[in-house]
Amino acid sequence: MTLQSEAVHRLVLGAVGVGLFLAIWQVIGTYRLAGMTWPPLTDVLAFIADPSKQGLFVRAMLASFASVALGYVVGILSGVAAAMLGQVLPIMRPGLDRLVAVIHAVPLVALAPVFMVLANRDLTPPAISALGVFYMIYVATTSGLKAASHTHRDLFTALGSSPTSRFLRLELPAALPALVSGMKLAIPVAFIGTIVGEWFGASRGLGLLMVSAMQNFQIPLLWSAVLIVTTASLALFGLMSLFERLVYGRFQ
């Protein structure tokens, strides 16, 4: 009972906090407390809802979200595959770890020139997303694959299971919670990759919209594009948090 009321209390306070934040945003914008470049929240929302802007936003969203999705999926698949390779062929492991560490050390923006020459300009955003996601997923999966306890491993071996069935029935399920946590943390990374890639010269997308709006003083457009990106990223992050809770309940 007290635990429940504590949770309700926290939820209400949190909602009030977010409400206050939005109200302060509105007040600063209405009274121009931060100058002309801070519009009220209602202006931004009205700008997004304006039917004459719909085509612009839908085109940019389709391009950006397609990049995010492509980068996310490719990053997850290659990250899991690399982690599994390291698990199945332990001799590859040290080299893989170093390679992944080097990839992570390179700031995402530093990879942009590489993709600009290797790939089509419109493939740069998903490629940068995929690399960021790959790192997250590789780290999460390798740490997850270590999660199975030695006792369980010994039990499987004693009962005469093959390495393949041990992998499928013990190590993989044990790695799922860590993998799902990695997938959750990879969502903002996928968005960052796409935005950075678009800044480096894509032909359409929300990142491009942001930069051109910034340079041309189109203030409502700038805030709208940023609001759309952050809201989309947050919504997916929230969904993954729920999924994460489900998986932790089932597999841990």
Next chain:
Amino acid sequence: MSGVRTFISHYWGVLGILLLWQAWVSISGLNAIVLPSPLSVVADLVANPAIYAGNAGKTFLVAVLGLAFGLLAGVLLSLAAWTSRLLNGLLTPLGLIFSSIPVVALIPILARLLGYDMRTEIAIVAVAAFFPTFVFVGAGLKSRPPGSDDLFNVLGATPWQRLLRLVMPAAVPNMMVALRLTAPEAVLAAILAELLMGTSGLGFMFREAAGRFAMERAFGTSIIATITAVIVFGLFMAAERRVDALWK
């Protein structure tokens, strides 16, 4: 001999990529404007040390100053949240929300709000570092050794003594973790801010090189940016180790 073997087992991936790069350039016979070879990139690095060092130094300064301000703000706000349950309830969810959005998306807004100069770049890095610090330090303030609260009660500590001698020291290791984790993002944010505003620093070099298709310069900047990021990360990792050794 075994040294060579260890080296190959650790670096086969990295070496493979470098070889692929050189092979791709040699075999496909691409024009240097499109894809420079590793050798020509090194040549550009060696020929223009001043340009690279100056801009890298400036980016390094922006990243470290921004991290310092972000850390300070994060610690102050998490202390404020610690003193009041109400503030804590109001601020913690906001902090969590902001630390899980793609923070680079805020760069154009901040640039427009604050104007195109170096202070804005520092502010951008500070914002990127602030939210994770707030969340981590907030968690650290709550994770005190079991029984220590009772001990302070029994010994009759004042609230100030409790804050200075128990709560703040308990949060220091978390603060160092937050710094290490935000360091790579801080370098990225600094470079992106420079790229968008085109003032100076490594981000500006990217923009300038890409604009005139000087691919040697662009790749050289990538290498220097990576080294800068590694140095910043290494500095904070060393600081974290030092603090951990003193603290535990």
